[in-house]
Structure formats: C-alpha cells, structure tokens
Amino acid sequence: MSATTNAVVFTGDDPSDGMTLLDILDHVLNQGVVLRGNVIISLAGVDLVYLGLDVILTSVETALRHVNATALSPGK
Amino acid sequence: MAAQLTSDGRVLYLYGITESRFGDIPELIGVDRFAPIEAVDCEGVFCWISRVSALDFEKNLASNMENLDWLAETSVAHQRVISAISRLTDILPTRFGTVFRTEQSLCKHVAKRVRGLKKDFERIKGADEWGVKVFTVQPAALPMPSARTGKDYLKAKAALLPSRKPKSIQREDIIKFEQALAGVATETAPAGNVSRGQRGLSFQTSLLVKRTKRKKLESVLEKFAREWTRERRIECTGPWPPYSFVSRPDDKVTSK
Numbered sequence: 197m198s199a200t201t202n203a204v205v206f207t208g209d210d211p212s213d214g215m216t217l218l219d220i221l222d223h224v225l226n227q228g229v230v231l232r233g234n235v236i237i238s239l240a241g242v243d244l245v246y247l248g249l250d251v252i253l254t255s256v257e258t259a260l261r262h263v264n265a266t267a268l269s270p271g272k
Numbered sequence: 273m274a275a276q277l278t279s280d281g282r283v284l285y286l287y288g289i290t291e292s293r294f295g296d297i298p299e300l301i302g303v304d305r306f307a308p309i310e311a312v313d314c315e316g317v318f319c320w321i322s323r324v325s326a327l328d329f330e331k332n333l334a335s336n337m338e339n340l341d342w343l344a345e346t347s348v349a350h351q352r353v354i355s356a357i358s359r360l361t362d363i364l365p366t367r368f369g370t371v372f373r374t375e376q377s378l379c380k381h382v383a384k385r386v387r388g389l390k391k392d393f394e395r396i397k398g399a400d401e402w403g404v405k406v407f408t409v410q411p412a413a414l415p416m417p418s419a420r421t422g423k424d425y426l427k428a429k430a431a432l433l434p435s436r437k438p439k440s441i442q443r444e445d446i447i448k449f450e451q452a453l454a455g456v457a458t459e460t461a462p463a464g465n466v467s468r469g470q471r472g473l474s475f476q477t478s479l480l481v482k483r484t485k486r487k488k489l490e491s492v493l494e495k496f497a498r499e500w501t502r503e504r505r506i507e508c509t510g511p512w513p514p515y516s517f518v519s520r521p522d523d524k525v526t527s528k
Binding site for chain 1: 288289343344347348350351364365366367368370385389392401403463464465466467470490493494497505506507508509510511512515516518
C-alpha cells in the first residue's frame with residue numbers, strides 16, 4: 197500500500213514503496229529477536245557475535261542530525 | 273578480544289524464525305547481495321539464514337555499521353528478506369547484525385529461547401506491525417507586506433505573525449488519538465529512536481494489528497486526518513514484520 201488518502205500518507209514496508217531509510221533503521225536496528233545481550237562476543241568457545249547497538253544507534257542519530265542541520269543551515 | 277574467523281571464512285547471518293517451512297524456499301538474496309537464503313531446522317522452529325563473509329559480518333561489522341552507505345544498503349537487504357518471508361508465513365524478525373559461527377551454535381541459542389519464541393508466535397499470529405507518526409504542518413510562507421517605510425513594513429509584518437503560529441498539538445488530542453488506535457491494535461509499543469529527531473514530529477507509536485482489522489485502522493487514521501487536515505499530517509508505514517512485538521529474554525509480556 198502506498199497512497200495518500202485524506203491527509204494520511206500510507207507507505208509500504210519496502211524502499212520501492214517510498215519507505216525511508218529512517219523507518220527501516222528504526223525497525224531493523226532497534227527491535228527484533230535478541231538471542232543474547234548487547235555485547236560483542238568473539239572469544240574462542242563462544243560462538244554468538246552480537247553488537248552493542250546502542251553505540252551504533254547513537255552514531256547514526258548523530259550523523260543524521262548533522263545531515264539535517266547542514267541541510268537547514270542558511271546559505272547551504 | 274581477538275576474533276578468530278571460521279575455517280571457511282563464512283558465518284551464518286540470521287534474519288528471522290518461523291514455525292513452518294513452506295514448500296519452495298523463495299529465491300532471495302541475502303545481506304551480502306550474493307548468498308541465497310536457507311532454512312535451518314532448530315528445535316522445531318525454522319531459522320532463516322544466509323552464509324556471509326566472516327570478515328564483513330563478524331570481524332568488521334562494527335566499523336562497517338559506522339559507514340552509513342554500507343549500513344543503508346545492508347539494512348534494506350535485511351528488511352527485504354524478512355518482508356518477503358513474512359508474506360508467506362508469520363515470522364519473528366531478528367535484529368540486524370545477528371550472526372553465528374555454526375549451525376550448532378545457532379541451534380544452541382535458539383534452544384535457550386524456544387519457549388519464549390513459541391509464546392511470541394501466538395502473540396503475533398495473523399497480525400502485522402504498523403508505524404504511525406503525527407507531524408505538525410508548517411504554515412505556508414506569507415507574501416511580503418508592501419510598505420513605504422521600514423517602520424510600516426515591520427508593523428504590517430507584526431500584524432501577520434499571530435496567524436502564522438501553528439496550533440500546538442493539544443495533549444488531549446493525542447490522548448484521544450492513542451485511545452482510538454489502542455481500540456484497533458492488539459498491542460502498542462514505543463516507536464524506534466532513530467527517526468525521533470525528524471522535523472515536526474509530534475507523536476509516534478508502533479501498533480500490532482490483526483490483518484482482519486486493517487480497514488478499521490485505516491478508517492481511524494482517516495477520521496483523525498480529516499479533523500487535523502490543516503494542522504497535522506499523519507503518516508502510516510506498514511505492514512511491517514512484528515519487529516517491535518518480540519519479547520526480550522527478560523520481558524514481562526503485557527497485552528490486552
């Protein structure tokens with residue numbers, strides 16, 4: 197579904213439907229099944245490797261804010 | 273923490289878990305845009321994986337994720353795989369960047385969560401996730417007032433200012449909106465924090481909605497959109513796989 201009806205903008209779940217990267221990152225980075233805590237485990241004998249996504253989210257947010265601020269700055 | 277790569281240089285990237293395995297596995301390409309998707313049977317559930325480079329997805333995953341171009345491409349590929357499977361059966365999507373070195377280790381970790389996963393399958397049965405956002409509409413730019421002197425100009429401009437102020441979102445409006453959405457959704461959850469900084473964003477939430485109630489959701493959104501037409505814009509994204517409605521190992525599940 198990708199349409200505008202009476203001021204509601206409906207967008208599908210695929211980038212080709214107009215989905216934004218922000219929405220995708222919101223879902224894939226922030227939510228979903230977590231089989232173990234937010235730590236990088238790559239020691240011998242422990243097979244699961246998972247990231248501390250809070251750090252990554254912070255850096256993505258900072259980068260996006262920087263991009264927005266640059267776009268909104270006068271004279272840019 | 274010295275990482276030793278697997279002997280064949282590949283790791284298993286996990287997209288999600290389903291209860292059933294349908295006939296033909298869809299011809300999907302994974303996050304590396306090369307390896308096909310496979311189903312691994314673990315403890316009576318099916319884990320959807322692709323075999324990817326350990327260098328890119330284990331050793332250098334953290335630094336790759338700081339590269340926004342790589343992150344954008346790879347997260348879109350991750351979402352596309354999960355979305356394609358979700359069209360065939362209910363899926364519990366896995367968070368981006370979950371990899372295992374072997375099938376044995378994947379199954380070992382799934383075994384620890386399998387009871388919780390079974391409850392989650394009941395929770396999401398026949399339902400999709402929807403994202404709803406409300407934005408304050410910025411007023412259109414007004415024509416420059418004509419005036420002979422600078423003082424006249426400033427007076428004319430000042431006279432226009434009150435009408436340009438956007439109506440602030442009234443808390444009661446949002447409460448009514450939330451209540452109406454809660455009447456349609458099985459559950460609600462806080463929306464993600466990546467898009468929290470979007471300009472004009474006044475409210476956002478994630479909803480778990482049974483597919484049979486999709487029309488009802490649309491009509492609630494349209495009703496509020498009509499009421500708010502000049503002040504606010506409603507955006508609705510979905511249907512998403514239920515990313516926000518998968519319990520964490522220590523979550524207490526609360527639903528209607």
